[in-house]
Amino acid sequence: MRYKIIFSYDGTNFNGYQIQPNLRTVQKELQKAVSYLNQQTDTSVQSSGRTDKGVHALGQVAHFDLDVEISIEKIKRGLNSNLPKDIHIICVKKVSKNFHARFKAKKKEYTYKINIGEYDPLERNYIYQYNRPLDVAKMKEAIKYFEGTHDFTSFVSSEDIRENKVRTIFKTNIQKKNNIIEINFQSDGFMKYQVRNMVGLLIYIGCGKKEASDVQKMLTAKDRTQSVKTAPPEGLYLKKVWY
Amino acid sequence: MRYKIIFSYDGTNFNGYQIQPNLRTVQKELQKAVSYLNQQTDTSVQSSGRTDKGVHALGQVAHFDLDVEISIEKIKRGLNSNLPKDIHIICVKKVSKNFHARFKAKKKEYTYKINIGEYDPLERNYIYQYNRPLDVAKMKEAIKYFEGTHDFTSFVSSEDIRENKVRTIFKTNIQKKNNIIEINFQSDGFMKYQVRNMVGLLIYIGCGKKEASDVQKMLTAKDRTQSVKTAPPEGLYLKKVWY
Numbered sequence: 001m002r003y004k005i006i007f008s009y010d011g012t013n014f015n016g017y018q019i020q021p022n023l024r025t026v027q028k029e030l031q032k033a034v035s036y037l038n039q040q041t042d043t044s045v046q047s048s049g050r051t052d053k054g055v056h057a058l059g060q061v062a063h064f065d066l067d068v069e070i071s072i073e074k075i076k077r078g079l080n081s082n083l084p085k086d087i088h089i090i091c092v093k094k095v096s097k098n099f100h101a102r103f104k105a106k107k108k109e110y111t112y113k114i115n116i117g118e119y120d121p122l123e124r125n126y127i128y129q130y131n132r133p134l135d136v137a138k139m140k141e142a143i144k145y146f147e148g149t150h151d152f153t154s155f156v157s158s159e160d161i162r163e164n165k166v167r168t169i170f171k172t173n174i175q176k177k178n179n180i181i182e183i184n185f186q187s188d189g190f191m192k193y194q195v196r197n198m199v200g201l202l203i204y205i206g207c208g209k210k211e212a213s214d215v216q217k218m219l220t221a222k223d224r225t226q227s228v229k230t231a232p233p234e235g236l237y238l239k240k241v242w243y
Numbered sequence: 244m245r246y247k248i249i250f251s252y253d254g255t256n257f258n259g260y261q262i263q264p265n266l267r268t269v270q271k272e273l274q275k276a277v278s279y280l281n282q283q284t285d286t287s288v289q290s291s292g293r294t295d296k297g298v299h300a301l302g303q304v305a306h307f308d309l310d311v312e313i314s315i316e317k318i319k320r321g322l323n324s325n326l327p328k329d330i331h332i333i334c335v336k337k338v339s340k341n342f343h344a345r346f347k348a349k350k351k352e353y354t355y356k357i358n359i360g361e362y363d364p365l366e367r368n369y370i371y372q373y374n375r376p377l378d379v380a381k382m383k384e385a386i387k388y389f390e391g392t393h394d395f396t397s398f399v400s401s402e403d404i405r406e407n408k409v410r411t412i413f414k415t416n417i418q419k420k421n422n423i424i425e426i427n428f429q430s431d432g433f434m435k436y437q438v439r440n441m442v443g444l445l446i447y448i449g450c451g452k453k454e455a456s457d458v459q460k461m462l463t464a465k466d467r468t469q470s471v472k473t474a475p476p477e478g479l480y481l482k483k484v485w486y
Contacts, residue, residue: 010364056365080362088364119323121253121331122299126365 003075004063004095009056010086011233012125016053017060026051026087030062033082037075038066048105048241052192054233056126059090061241063101099243107170107242109186112199113235117179127180128235134206136176142205143172143183145215146198153222155201157193165191165222174202184239199231246318247306247338252299253329254476255368259296260303269294269330273305276325280318281309291348291484295435297476299369302333304484306344342486350413350485352429355442356478360422370423371478377449379419385448386415386426388458389441396465398444400436408434408465417445427482442474 007030015023019031027045035043047062070078072092079089098104113127116134120127149168156165171186183199201218204210210228218226250273258266262274270288278286290305313321315335322332341347356370359377363370392411399408416427426442444461447453453471461469 008364010367058365085367086364088362090361118333119331121251121329122301122369124253124328 001066001069002063002095002097002099003066003072004061004093004099004101005075005079006090007060007062008058008088008090009060010125011051011054011056013086014053016055017047017050017057026057026060029084029087030079033079034064034066036082037070037078038064039068041067046101048101048108049190049238050192051236051238052196052233054125055236055238057238059240060238061101061105061243063095063099101241104243105189105241107186107188108190109184109239109241110190110195111237111239112183112195112231113237114181114183114199114203115179116181125234128232130203132207134181134203135208136174136181136206138212139181139183139202139206140174142202142212142215143174145212145219146185147172150219151222152191152194152219154218154224154226155194155197156191156224157197158224160192162191167191167194193230195236196231196233197228199235200228203231204228244309244312245306245338245340245342246309246315247304247336247342247344248318248322249333250303250305251301251331251333252303253368254294254297254299256329257296259298260290260293260300269300269303272327272330273322276322277307277309279325280313280321281307282311284310289344291344291351292433292481293435294479294481295439295476297368298479298481300481302483303481304344304348304486306338306342344484347486348432348484350429350431351433352427352482352484353433353438354480354482355426355438355474356480357424357426357442357446358422359424368477371475373446375450377424377446378451379417379424379449381455382424382426382445382449383417385445385455385458386417388455388462389428390415393462394465395434395437395462397461397467397469398437398440399434399467400440401467403435405434410434410437436473438479439474439476440471442478443471446474447471 009026014026017026019025019027030045034045045062045064075092076089114130115127116130119129146169151166153165167187167189169187173184175182252269257269260269262268262270273288288305288307318335319332357373358370359373362372389412394409396408410432412430414429418425
């Protein structure tokens with residue numbers, strides 16, 4: 001039996017999603033809880049993709065197979081009672097063996113939050129504090145250049161060794177409410193550091209160090225070394241995955 | 244020279260406001276930063292009142308005396324750069340020697356937040372998660388009994404040894420937005436655990452274990468042992484202090 005889960009986590013105290021020896025990761029905690037449920041048999045959990053250290057998820061998706069049939073209510077309750085407080089299973093669904101959280105993902109949405117107002121200690125792990133003004137109109141103009149199908153080499157971590165760095169960004173959005181700027185991207189897929197590098201450039205544009213048209217130039221350059229400062233992880237949220 | 248500060252803090256990793264040996268407290272961190280600014284002379288910081296372990300502040304107020312005159316901009320910058328990330332000075336004002344953060348406080352506002360919807364791991368330290376429905380209309384009816392001048396003995400921690408437990412609650416409010424319930428109290432002063440005990444009773448009323456009129460009964464009883472479960476600290480915020 002294959003099950004799909006939608007879950008959220010606070011990335012602050014995790015060394016990212018992916019399992020690593022001797023480090024606290026989301027995948028490790030999930031696999032521990034799922035394996036316990038699956039008659040204490042080691043069970044792997046496959047997510048829609050990794051998130052980096054400090055990055056949060058509001059609607060991450062994963063799948064796993066259980067050898068026993070358990071009601072979805074019991075799975076939700078069982079997992080949540082065995083998971084640490086910074087991970088939460090929102091819903092569980094029985095799916096066919098064809099479902100695959102990574103390979104069947106059609107679209108993902110990420111949100112990045114920036115505070116340009118007074119620093120809030122309660123939000124220190126959940127928003128990027130930026131202590132200078134940002135020209136949101138310019139950032140709105142700039143983000144449009146990201147829409148469409150592009151080679152994102154200039155915005156991808158050099159650690160990312162995938163050959164094909166072409167992705168399609170379906171939709172972007174920036175909104176400012178009081179002193180909080182929220183930046184949204186919907187794409188068929190994102191690569192390592194891609195959102196944080198795109199946001200890094202948008203911040204440079206917002207503060208006047210770069211022009212809106214530099215997005216186009218950097219996309220064309222296909223050169224990671226041209227890139228600007230990667231925005232920090234605490235402002236980033238994996239919001240939703242579509243199948 | 245006396246200075247008044249308005250500051251916020253995330254209570255999660257503090258053992259409350261008040262200084263205690265070998266424990267991390269807000270007052271200790273503040274005094275360290277203020278003393279450093281005051282030519283490394285031990286300087287005491289007097290707040291409007293304590294908050295308990297895990298309780299947050301959005302607009303706590305304190306005062307201190309400096310032997311040297313420093314511009315308020317420099318004080319703000321200097322303190323914030325010497326304070327840990329979970330405390331933040333919002334504003335600094337020069338005040339007369341008559342000003343006293345505790346004795347001159349006229350009114351205080353506390354807010355308590357309850358989530359009756361899906362658990363959110365990112366909010367686990369900032370909201371009380373309550374997994375059963377609450378009848379907000381009943382709670383709104385009940386909270387009105389707290390308004391006015393009463394002896395709050397039934398709602399005060401037995402640790403609080405002040406003789407006079409009469410306080411005046413000027414204003415109360417409950418609002419529900421999506422699945423978040425926010426409960427507000429404005430009073431001339433609050434005693435230890437008072438807000439959390441009042442909220443504890445309101446929760447009992449909201450879930451049907453008590454009646455709205457039981458507020459009146461408990462106020463009249465003046466008996467701490469009659470009280471209900473104290474609501475946990477993570478939902479509580481000291482919002483504002485008036486002078």
